[in-house]
Amino acid sequence: MSHVGVPRGTVRKRRSLALLTAGVLTIPVLAGCSSGGEETSRGVPQDIAPAARETVADGSTANWAVDALPATFNVFQADADSATTRITGALLPTLFPMDRTGRPKLNPDYLESAKIIEREPRQVVLYKLNQQAVWSDGREIGAPDFVAQWRALRGKDSAFWTARNAGYERIEKIERGADDLQVRVTFSKPYADWRALFSPLYPKEITGSPDAFNDGARTTLKNTAGPFVLRGVSKSKGTVTLARNPRWWGDRAKLDTLVFRAVAPKDRTEALAEGTVDIADIDAATADRITLARRDRGGNGQPLNHGPGSEITPAQALRSWALAHGSDEVAAETAQAARKKNRKAVAAYATEQKALRDFAVRKSLEPAYTQLALNGESGPLADDRVRRAVARALDREELAQTVLGPLGLPAKPLGSHLALAGQPGYKDGSGALGEQNTKEAQALLADAGWTRGGAAEPPKDTKAGSEAEKKGGKDDEAEAEKKTAEDEKDAKSEKDGKTAEEDGAEDSAAEREKDDRDSEDSAASREEGLYIVGDDNKPGAPAPAAANAASAGHVLAPARTAAVQGTALLRQAGLLAEDGAVAATDKQRGGAAGAYAPVGTAAPAPAAAKGQLGKDGKTLTLRFVLPSGPGSQSLRSVGDKIAAMLEKIGVGTEITKVPDESYFKDHIASGAYDLALYSWPATAYPATDGRPIYAKPEPATDGSLLVEQNYTRVGTDHIDQLFDKAAAELDEKAARELMKQADARIWAAAGSIPLFQRPQLVAVDKKLANVGAFGFAAPRYQDIGFKSRQAAGSPADRKK
Helix, strand or coil, X not given: CCCCECCCCCCCCCCCCCCCCCCCCCCCCXXXXXXXXXXXXXXXXXXXXXXXXXXXXXXXXXXXXXXXXXXXXXXXXXXXXXXXXXXXXXXXXXXXXXXXXXXXXXXXXXXXXXXXXXXXXXXXXXXXXXXXXXXXXXXXXXXXXXXXXXXXXXXXXXXXXXXXXXXHHHEEEEEECCCCCEEEEEECCCCCCHHHXXXXXXXXXXXXXXXXXXXHHHHCCCCCCCCEEEEEEECCCCEEEEEECCCCCCCCCCCCEEEXXXXXXXXXXXXXXXXXXXXXXXXXXXXXXXXXXXXXXXXXXXXXXXXXXXXXXXXXXXXXXHHHCCXXXXXXXXXXXXXXXHHHHHHHHHHHHHHHCCEEEEEEEEEEEEEEEECCCCCHHHCHHHHHHHHHCCCHHHHHXXXXXXXXXXXXCCCCCCCCCCCCCCCCCHHHCCCCCHHXXXXXXXXXXXXXXXXXXXXXXXXXHHHHHHHHHHHHHHHHHHXXXXXXXXXXXXXXXXXXXXXXXXXXXXXXXXXXXHHHHHXXXXXXXXXXXXXCCCCCCECHHHHCHHHCCCCCCCCCXXXXXXXXXXXXXXXXXXXXXXXXXXXXXXXXXXXXXXXXCCCCCHHHHCCXXXXXXXXXXXXXXXXXXXXXXXXXXXXXXXXXXXXXXXCEEEEEEECHHHHHHHXXXXXXXXXXXXXXXXXXXXXXXXXXXXXXXXXXXXXCEECCCCCCCCCCHHHHHHHHHHHHCCCXXXXXXXXXXXXXXXXXXXXXXXXXXXXXXXXXXXXXXXXXXXXXXXXXXXXXEECCCCCCCCCCCCCC
C-alpha cells in the first residue's frame, strides 16, 4: 500500500527504510487503557512463505520491483532512498540487523562477538570479526575499514558529504586488537546505541577518500561483502543486476541472479501480469485483483463479474445492442465503437487476471507508522490547548479501521512514538494526552478563546468603519432571513388542500431530503475549500507570512497551559511536582496566532461557518495538506474522516491536495501546513533516531528556525534532556524507561499523534520461498529462491 512518508536525507536520517511507498507486530491496546508496565503483546507474524534451504532449488533469477533506480549506492548520502537500502542489504555487511521483534541481533556471518568490555573511565567496545569474512577482492574485513568509516562520518572533515554522523562523533579512537580481526572502539562519552554503528560497513577503498565516498560510490560498488555482488546497472532498462558472490563464506545464495527493476507503483499490476517482476510492494487495489484472480481460477471460462463492463446492467446491455443495430447510423456507429472498446478492455482484463493467478499476496504490518502532524509554529495550533483539542477529537480506532480493517489486519491505534507493539520497551503512552472525548475537546477550545460566536465578534481594535460594514452585513442577512421565512410561509399555504395521507408522505420525504441536504452541506462545506494545487491558477503556497516561515525567524512558543485541563494532563505525564509546580524545562511562552490559508484558497462555505468556532472575527480553520497521487487514496480517506471529526467540535479544515513529489519538500519540510499525514519508520535505536524528530527547534543566527527533522515545530527542553540521558545510559532497562518518559511528554505536547502501523502488502510469485512481507526483520537474500527449478534456459522476464 502506498503512503507518503519522510524521505531520507534531511539533517540526521533515521537508519530504517525511508518511506516513500505504503510488520511483524500487533498494534497496541486502545488509548488510555494501558497499564503502567511494559507491554508484551505478541506480533503479527511475517508472511514470507518460509521454507528450509534444502527445499529451495539452486539457480534461476528473481525480479524485484523498486520505485526507481537508486540515485546513489552510498546510504550515508542525502539522496539515498529505499532502493539504496534494499540493494545494499544484499551487498554489504550489516553487523546487527533487526530480528522479527525489532531488536538488533548480532550477525554471525560477520561477527564472532561484540560487547562492551570497559565502562570506566571510557566506554570500550571490542568487535571480534568472523575469520572467514572477506571483501569480494579477497582482502579480509578488518580494523582499517572501521577506521576509514569513522573518519568519514564523524563530521570533522567537511570534504566528506554526509547526511548524518549520529554516534560516530562520540568515538574517541579506534585501535587494532590482537590482529586486524579485533577492533577496539573507545568512546569519548557513553553511547547506548553503539550497535547502530558500522552498518552497513563500506570497504576502506570507498570511505578512505572524499572522491570515492562522494562520487565513486554513487554509481557502482566494486568491492562488496555480501551473498551477492553488483554485476551491472542499466539505466535504459531500469535495472540493477546482482550475481551470486563466489567468495561468499556463508550459506550459498540460492538464486544465480537477483534483478531490481524500476517499476512505478501505478504500473505494478501490469508488470506482474506481464511477468517482468516476481516480487513487488502493492496497494490494496492490486491485492484485491490478485485475490479475485485466485478465486476465479475454477470459473470454467465463465465471464468475470468484476472489471470492465461488469457494472453494465442487462437493461443497459440491451439498449446498447439496440442502438448498435438501429436505424440511426450516427448513434449506431457510436454504440458499435463503444461496444468494441469495451470488448477489448474486458479481454485485456481477463488476460491479466489469468496471469495474476500465479501470485500470492503476502501481508503483515510494516515497521512504520502513520501520524497526524500538527504544525505548532504559528496560527491556532501554536496554542497547545488547540492542539490537544484536535487530538482529543480523533477516534483513532476508527481511523485505523479505515486502513487496516479491509485488509484483515489488526486495526488498533498505535500507542507510542518511539516503539511499535512487540518491540522491547513498547508501552502505550497515549494516556498522557487522554482518550477521545468531544466535550473535553470543546472545553479546551473554549478555554483558548474559540467560541461559536467568535467569528462574528469584531477584534478588540476594530475601527468604526469596519463595525459599520459588519452592521450592514448583519442587516442584509436579517432581511434575507425574513424573505426566506415569507417564502416558506407561502409555500406552506399551497399545501393546505392536500389530504392527510399526502401531507404525511410529503413531510416524511421532506425530513429525509433535509437530512440528505444537511449531510451534503456538511460534505460540501469541506469541499468548498478543497482544490488540487497545479490544476488551476491558484498558487499552492500559503499566505506570505506562512510561506516564508522557514526563514522568518519564528521561534516555537506554544501558549500557556490551560489551568484545569493542562494541570491534569501534565500531572499524568509526570511533568508536575507534588506541589503543582511545572518543571522549568517544560515551561513555554506565547499565545495563539490567527489562522492562515494558502493564497487563492476559496473562502469557507457558509454551511461550515454556521457551527464553526471563531475568535476576534476569525473562524477556526486549519489548512490540511494531503497528497493527490493514486497511491495515496487511503491517506485521503483518513484525512476526510479527520476533517469530519474536527467539524463536530467546530474546527474547520481547508483540504489542499498536492502532488506526491512536492508533498514533503514544499509543504511538510517548509512548514506550509497546519495538519498533515505522513509516516516514520520504526527503529531499534529510539534514543539516537528519535531525537532529531522531536527535538525542540532552535533559532539560528540568521533568524531562521533549526528544526532538524521535527517538522511539527513542537518540542521542549525536557524532552531533549530525556533523549540525551537515554543515549548515554548503558543499562538497557533504564534507557527504555527514559524513552517511555520522553514518549509521555511527546504525547502531552500534542504535536504528533500516532494513528496506526502501516500495512505491508507484497505480491510474490507463489513458487518463491523466503520472501514477502518481512515486517521488522531484514531479508536473508541468500535464502530466497524458487521451490521448484524454472525450465532450463527460461528468460528472467518470463510470461506467466
